[in-house]
Amino acid sequence: MRIAQLAPLAESVPPKLYGGTERVVAWLVDELVELGHDVTLFASGDSKTRGQLHPVWPKALRLGRKGVDPSSACALLLQAIAKRATEFDVVHSHIDWLPLPLLERLGVPFLTTMHGAG
Numbered sequence: 001m002r003i004a005q006l007a008p009l010a011e012s013v014p015p016k017l018y019g020g021t022e023r024v025v026a027w028l029v030d031e032l033v034e035l036g037h038d039v040t041l042f043a044s045g046d047s048k049t050r051g052q053l054h055p056v057w058p059k060a061l062r063l064g065r066k067g068v069d070p071s072s073a074c075a076l077l078l079q080a081i082a083k084r085a086t087e088f089d090v091v092h093s094h095i096d097w098l099p100l101p102l103l104e105r106l107g108v109p110f111l112t113t114m115h116g117a118g
Contacts, residue, residue: 005029005051006081006093007043009073012060014048021115025094040088042080056080078102 005028011019014026025041026049032039033050041047045055046063057073059065078099081091085106093099093112103110 001090002038002088003032004081004084004088004091005039005041006077006091006095006099007041007047008095009044009057009070009077010061012046013041013043016063021094024115042077054080074098082106
């Protein structure tokens, strides 16, 4: 199965420091690859993965250049998956509710995992 994983851009995958969501994404991608799936991780460029990395921002936002608008980085993430969506059998988002209006229009099955406290 061809799977796209959309990770938050605040931390690298896996995170260098704290980053519970990014750590879960790293484990998930590694296990899916181990099971034989073709996984592409959309994440910051300083991420490391056993899947294929599609870097959408050079470095994790929290450890990168100060003053970067996180919304602009997220817009690039959404643009990247919009351009490549038809390459995947399923898109799995880990960035909460923000991509839902886009994902429902791409014609590719998707799911989202809400990692936030609640």
